[in-house]
Amino acid sequence: MFIIDLPYVSDLLRQTLLSNQFPVLKTPDAVMLLPKEGIHFISEKEAIEKYKTGEIPTIYTSSENSIGWIAKNLSFSELPEKVELFKNKLKFRMQVSALYPDFYFREVDPDKIEDIEYGELPKPFIIKPNVGFFSLGVHQVSSPESWEKVKIKIREEAEVIQDTYPKEVLDTAKFIIEEIIEGEEYTIDAFYDKNGEPVILGMMHHLFSGEADTSDRLYTTSSKVLSENMDRFMDFLRQLGNLVGLKNFPIHLEVRVDHSGRIMPIEGNPLRYGGWCTSAELTRYAFGFNPYEYVMLDKKPDWNTILEHHSGNSFSIIILNNNSGIAARKITRFDYEKLTGRLGKVLELRKTDVVKFHVFGFVFAETTPDHFDELRQLLHADLREFIIQ
Structure with a gap:
């Protein structure tokens, strides 16, 4: 079953729901976002009953805005607990600490941040909302001076971003401080099948402009990214699945791989892939299959054949976050045509409201x-x- 919610639904996801007649939970937002005819809507009562009986084994959400509905209506199952385990960064760190016993992390209240001295923390470190999305409110600290600046910025950001997403998606009521995870960063789109075996549907290499960069500007995938990481990421997913006990569970994971090949999880996003229908769509562009269908039909990609015939080109998502230093409300227009003219082949452009969502598209x-x-x-x-301007 799909749960469709704000803020966005892609054309590919709409067409997938129409052509496959996958059940969709009927909510006011889903009715607003999807076509008036042809969607297989089911009521909340029917959805709950079918999940309880196992007729609906897997739930995929287009947005983490749906987490509240799952917590409220499926409390008879283990699903809300599994979702909370991944969405809450402190609980996630505590769960995986068995695999990484020496990793430093702690939770802090926003009003206590001012009292924390730089000298009592590992250097460098990351501070971020305990429940977060899209790297909003995430900061790297590497000096006493930067720590003082970040303290001020956290107060300012909390006032701006807290109303952008529901608290189940982004909540600045608690922060987590953790040591820096060194290495190359990747995302993994996968699902655990009915037997608990992981199936990888996509990967992206997350590139940064420098050591202090924590933004989501550029993600890229290619046959090289997949072939170099497939085996070790499968081993990691099996370890994680065995530790947590996952079945019929889609997940979007962020990990780092250090110079020795050790894989360290950053966080996991439950029951979905990249936000705003991004990473699943990039997989479709890059490798030619539909991840939404694969997760619902319990299908496994034939990666050997796919990679053997791949062009070798890179396929990327460029997230146009507003790092200009110009307040969004002072911006009259963004020149998308000029920007896309800098790229050899644009596959798709999605424009967004920068005032509301803090990205241009x-x-x-x-x-x-x-x-x-x-x-x-x-x-x-x-x-x-x-x-x-």
Whole structure:
């Protein structure tokens, strides 16, 4: 069953629901976001009963806004507990501490942050909302001076971003401080089947502009990203699944791999893939299959064949976060045409309301190996040249 919620539903997801007649929970938001005819809506009562009997084994949500409905209506099952385990960063860290006993982390109240001295923390460290989304409110601290600046910024950001998403998705009532996880960062879209075996449906390499960058500007995938990481990520997913006990469970994981090959989880996002229908759609563009269908039909990609015939090009998501230093309310227009003109092949452009969501939009692009610098240029850009005040 799909639970469709704000803020966004893609054309691919709409078409998937229409052509496959997958059941969709009937809610006011789902009715508003989906076509008037042709969707297989089911009532809340029917959805609860079918989940209870096992007729609906798997739930996929288009947005974590749906977490509240799951917690309220499926409390007879283990699902709300599993969702909370991944969504709450402190609980997640506590759960995986058996695999990483030396990793430092602690939870703090916002009003106690001011009293925490830099000297009592590991260096460098990350501070972020205990329940978060899209790297909002995430900061890296590497000096006493930066710690004082971050304290001020956290207070300012909390007032701006807290009303953007429901508290189940983004909640600045608690923060978590943890040591820096060194290494290359990746995301993994996967699901655990009815037997608890993980199935990988996609991966992305998360690139940063520098050591202090914590933004979500650029994610990229290719046959190289998949082939280099498939075996070790499968081993990691099996470890995680055995530790937590996951079945019929889609998940979007963020991990880092250090120089020795050790995999360290950053966080897990339950019952969905990349927010705003991003990573699943990138997989469709890059590798030609529909992850929404695979997770619901319990299908496994034939990765050997897929990678053997792949072009070798990179497929990327460019998230146009407002790092310009210009307040969103002072921006009259964003020049999307000028920006997309910097890329060799744009697959899709999604425009968003920067005042409401703090990003200008999302660009899906295909890039040949000899033109990868066009992505790096946007990775380092502050986007001011595309902003009209």
